Amino acid sequence: MIQKKLGSYKASLSLIKTGHYVFGTTHCSHNSTNRNLASAISIRNCPLRWYSTESSPALASNPIETMKSSDYNTRHKNRFGGGWLWLxxxxxxxxxxxxxxxxxxKLHLIDQAQSRIxxxxxxxxxxxxxxxxxSRDQFTRVTVTGTFLHDKEIMVGPRVFHADTSQDQGGGILxxxxxxxxxFIFTPMVIAESTVGAENAIVLINRGWIPKDECDRPHRKAITGLVTVDGVIRDGEPCGKLQSWTISNKPEKxxxxSIDLEKISQWTGSLPIIVQxxxxSPINQKFSPNNGQPYRPKVHAKLRNNHMEYAITWFGLCAVSTLMLASKKRIFRKR
Structure with missing residues (x-):
């Protein structure tokens, strides 16, 4: 048995010397044909990958060191890249x-605004x-005494309104x-000033909502004389780049x-202030819809608040990326 293995080993060495075959993945020393018995037996555990060659180029000087260097570079690269990924x-x-x-x-602002109402x-x-x-004094409760300027009255819409619940649903959200x-009816009001010689000021009063079929009715009652209304300070709607999908206002028609406060105030000659x-309020009872006046929606402190959704999104991305990097690290260690 030993003689057969020695014979096989010598045959392999002869093939290598002639340049027809070379070793593949594992480097085995073949400088001497006088091997001991252990070397002859261990040749069986040395896997060979045969390649046909036209010439007999020298074997790699040290393939094991080359493999170690390549493995080190791969590990070093993965560690370097993995460190950045943990960011x-x-x-x-x-x-x-x-x-x-x-x-x-934001919740503090909403509570503060609700308390102002x-x-x-x-x-x-x-x-x-x-x-x-x-923008600073929004939802502040105020009373205004003055005279309406119905000739400068404007209507903003169309808007969907639920008369049963007295809630404004904006531009069509049912x-x-x-x-x-x-x-919605916006009527400028000249504030009555008690101080003699003081310059008058005009503010916009959001009187409420009217149905579409009543917009052109001539019998819609106009409020004349000096009146007092109770309301809250409101800001305009975001326009321009923030609402590029909104149809542009056409004041000349x-x-x-949209409630573009700056343009409306310029068109009506009022201050950029809306009192809704x-x-x-008992003060506003005389302006009820039963007396031919617009429906007044209930005032709620509605502020844009998507921070909970954003927080869930970021925490979710954090969890997913952490799991992916941890699993990658375990796979790399197994290698």
């Missing part, structure tokens, strides 16, 4: 925490109206109750599709 869960985790903080801040109204004079900033299509009349 993904770190950054997404930070963004998720930031959105949670933004959510708390139910406060005792303060008198909006000419001086205080000029100092009012809608909800509960019976929806109707109509317009009397078509207003509330529906739960």
């Amino acid at each position: 993904i869960p770190a950054v997404t985790l930070g963004l998720g925490i930031w959105q949670v903080q933004r959510l708390q801040w 139910h406060q005792i109204p303060r008198v909006l004079s000419c001086e205080s109206a000029k100092a009012t900033v809608p 909800g509960g109750g019976k929806p109707d299509i109509g317009y 009397g078509e207003w599709y 009349m509330v529906s739960d």
Whole structure:
């Protein structure tokens, strides 16, 4: 048996010397034909991959070192790349925490705005109206005394409104109750100033919503004389680049599709302030729909609040990226 193995070993060495075959994946020393018995037996465990050659080029100087160097470069590259990839869960985790903080801040603003709605109204004079900033003072409860300018009245719409629930549904988002299509009435009001010689100020009063079939009715009652209304300060709607899908307003045709406060105030000559009349005030009872006046929606502190969805998204990306990198690390270690 041993003699047969020695014979096979010598035959292999002769093939190598003639240049017709070379070893493949494993490097085996063949400098001497005088091998001991252990070397002769171990040749069986040395896998050969045969390649036919035209010439007899020298074998690689040290293929094992070459393999080690290649393996080191691969490991070093993977470690370097993997380290940078761990920034993904770190950054997404930070963004998720930031959105949670933004959510708390927005909820505080909503609570603050809701409390303003139910406060005792303060008198909006000419001086205080000029100092009012809608974005800062939004939902502040005020009372205004003055005279309506019906000749400068505008209608914004069409808007869907649920008369059964007295809720404005914006530009067509249906909800509960019976929806109707109509317009919101904005009438400028000249504030009555008690101070002699003081310059008058004009503000916009959102009187409420009317159905579409009543827009052109001549018998729609106009409010004359000095009146007092109770409402809250409101800002306009985002226009321009933020709402590029919205149809542009056409003041010269009397078509207003969005509450562009800047353009409306320029067209009517009023300050950029909107006072939305509330529906739960005794002062406004004389302006009820039963008396031919517009429907007044209930005022709610509606502020854009998507921070919870954003936080869930970022935390989800953090979890997924962490699991992917952890599984990649385990697979790399097994190799």
